[in-house]
Amino acid sequence: MTATPTQQSDPVHADPVLVDAGAVSLARAAAQEEAGSEPVGDHVGVLAEDEVSVTHLFEAERAGYRGWNWAVTVANAGPGTPVSVSEVVLLPGQDALVAPDWVPWHERVRAGDLGVGDLLPPREDDPRLAPGYVGSDDPAVEEVALEVGLGRVHVLSREGVLDAAARWQAGDFGPRSDMARSAPATCGTCGFYQRVAGSLGAAFGVCANELTPADGHVVHVEYGCGAHSEVEVENISAVPVADVVYDDAILDVEANAVDPAPESGQ
Incomplete structure (x- = not known):
């Protein structure tokens, strides 16, 4: 029908x-x-x-x-x-309640959905991955693979590298975030900045400062926060002290009253 x-x-x-x-x-x-x-x-x-x-x-x-x-x-x-x-x-009918269009599970999964014990295999022919024997387009990965004589089954493809870079740059630890815009300096000059290996290391590293929200996260080299290793703060008294200045020209001076001399015998 x-x-x-x-x-x-x-x-x-x-x-x-x-x-x-x-x-x-x-x-x-x-x-x-x-x-x-x-x-x-x-x-x-x-x-x-x-x-x-x-x-x-x-x-x-x-x-x-x-x-x-x-x-x-x-x-x-x-x-x-x-x-x-x-x-x-x-x-x-025209006003019927119907289920929404079916969406494949791999298109419904979003960042943060993976929980403890969950399994999330990559979708078939994931463009972010390439077979290890083909190469990763990352000299650092290629060097390690040749050195040990073995390679991973899959490595990041060029599309995967660019996709990750774009996502990280636009994220909370990218150069356009509110924290980065108000920072005194960038991560690239911070002692807590640990550059990642491979081609992504040109723009990304990991923050190793436990006092920052970015600790343990991938940060852009132009990200920054107020806990930069070279930040200096002027030490001043926390209690304001007022300077008091007296002007003799406007002071009123009064002579002290003299007590009368005591009578003899007293």
Whole structure:
């Protein structure tokens, strides 16, 4: 059946016997048999499939299927032949509640979804990976692989390297983050900055300062924070001291009163 309830029209090219009261009753009985004990609602439309078949639509009064219709296709072999039921299905109407389009699991997974004990294999033909024997386009990786005589099954492809670099640069520890914009200097001149190996080392390293939010994270060479190894803060008293200056020109001077001399004998 190719028609849907959203394509309702008068089946003017179909055999009239397929749309008369007898055909509607036959279709309703078929829908009721499929629905079981649940009632079948009103007849709400007819869809023309071709000259020898039409689909009758009935409201589906089934829990959880609001806006759906029972679609019953009836057909015959031509004028003068009996009408029979070809198919009975539930189809969504224009206002039906339907499930969202299915998305493959590897497209639904997002950063941070992986939990303890979860397994997350890479998708087949992941463009971020290349077979180890092909090479990684990273001289440091190639050097190590040749040195030990073995290589990993997969290594980062050039696309994988560029993808990681773009993601890290745009992240919380990139040069455009709020922390980096207010920092006194960049990570590239910080003693806590540990450059990563390989081609990514030209722009990225790992922060080794436990007092910063970036500790243990990959940071861009132009990222920075207030805990830079060369930051100096002027040591001043935490308690403000006011300077007091007296001007003799505006001071009022009064002579001390002299006590009268004591009388003799006292």
